[in-house]
Amino acid sequence: MIKIDGSHGEGGGQILRTALALSCITGEPFEIYDIRMGREKPGLQPQHLTGVRAAQAISKADVDEAKLGSQRLRFSPVVVTGSEYLFDVSEIKGSAGSATLVLQAILPPLSMAKAGSRVTVKGGTHVEWSPTFHYMRDVLLPLLAKIGIKSSLDIEKWGWYPIGGGKVSLSVEPLKHLSPINIRERGRLKNLSGTSAVSNLPISIAERQRDHGNWLLKGAGLSANMEIVDAPSTGKGSFFFILAEFENIKVGFSALGARGKRAEGVAEEAVRQFLEFSNSE
Template sequence: MADILQIDGSYLEGGGQILRNALSLSCILCRPIRVFNIRANRPNPGLSNQHLFGLNLLQNITGARVHGNHMKSTEVEFHPGDIKSGRYTVDTRTAASVALVLQAALPVLIFGRNTTELELIGGTNVGMAPQVDTMTEVLRPNLELFGVSFDFDLIQRGYYPRGGGRCKVIVPCVRNIKAVTLTQFGTISEVCGWCFVAGKLPMRIAEDMKNAAEKELKTVCHIQPQFDAYKESLEIARDNGSGVILKAVTTEGCTLGSSALGERQVDGYALGKTASKELASYLKDSVCVDSHVQDQLVIFMALAHGTSKILTTALTQHTRTAIHVAELMTGAKFNTEEVDKIGNVILSCEGIGYQNKQI
């Protein structure tokens, strides 16, 4: 037991992210771990569907020996083997978030020998998780600066409570991760967005989202935003659903985003205003990485060759948690430097220069 790294899952955010990040780094570094007090700060502690499916996927990818991979388990022991590229399918049979499953698998798969294909079935646009659109439109451009990318084919959307969304993800392998400096905002070169409804929801809700977003963002943009309002076809979305995804790009290569997801009583104007106010705040403050992407970059910063620096908002609990796990498992050290009175910071890390051992 002495060589197994012990990780307290109740630390800081105390949710599923500690488990996801610890498992990802365990697979990459081939380091056995024991995570206890899993999701201790959540109303229903222990493994839920999306955590269990992500865990089982990583078990398949690495041929790991696992103890505790069952629903509501509060302790998992994970002994990974080598990362195996190939084809994998995850069918949650629920509305469990496929974006969170991808979040755990992506850093692992890039260090395989070859390209890997994932088929993910479950919730594509569900609460308490990134919408898949933000993964492709906002996270992916940020990862491409690190030399990491993926192809994404959305076949069908899945909403709560039925799920049933389906997508295919192609993940190429990399030799190593490049360090990134994102500290210069530049000027806004593009603002775009997607306002959608599906099922029995009327098109006017999507139009309300668009109108609210345009009204809010015209106060901070010198260019005309390009927002699409539309209703999903029955082939893409069978159930009722709605949401908005917004994105801004700058001349210095920054990509920032915000989103909102409709629930039972949908107020399109309120959804559009919520998402656009958040994006507007990033643009007013001239930050380079938004508060939803910052935590997802931590693993890549820790593993990169060289020192990465990002200008971002005050660190979220998710980000502080991700840093804790990354420092614990890799030995990399993160530093923060406040740059203004509202708490925006430059987050920096000298990466460990991890090399793909299979190519």
């Protein structure tokens, strides 16, 4: 059995998610210890535990020590089966844990199943320290499509910190052919677009985000088509996202609102990220 040191590098949850995905794909069991020892709260938190349960469900795995707070885990997959699945991060301790990070662990193995899949995950869709729904849909999935993994992502309900409650659904087609990818340069900028959204807050906040973002971009000689969204959710939140489409790749930059953070500050955070990237070599 492969043994993995979960404290390696930054000692975060990515080691676990990668291990789950590779184990499901190869059929190799593994044991991981010192899970997330580099974090303030080590061990399995709700998002990580949901990821383990999701990987277990799709692969019919035998799993030991999969419980909240556990710092050790054994995972022995059988076979990955394409089907319809439902996972809920928030059912564990009422968490706003990331729904997209759960999908990150099971998307690669599901693409290699003999049948297609439809996976619904409830949890946080726009939360800190994780890829947002927009990043996964508009940046990651198009990149995976280039190597042959065809999938789509829809959102029914947005989930914000601290209560989560979002709902996204991923459709995955069986992989026909895996192709190599070589992106040596991003190429010229072809298009800029974006989303300025709020949930259960005045729509004027989203408009201010959009207007300030456009003003900053105009100062750099650029313009973007910005969509205003009044997003359905049980919680409150604001979000600003820029999608930059270059010749060879798509790149996303986002910022989340917070109590005491001005709408203009949210937009500026995302725009500055984009401009720094765009001006880099």
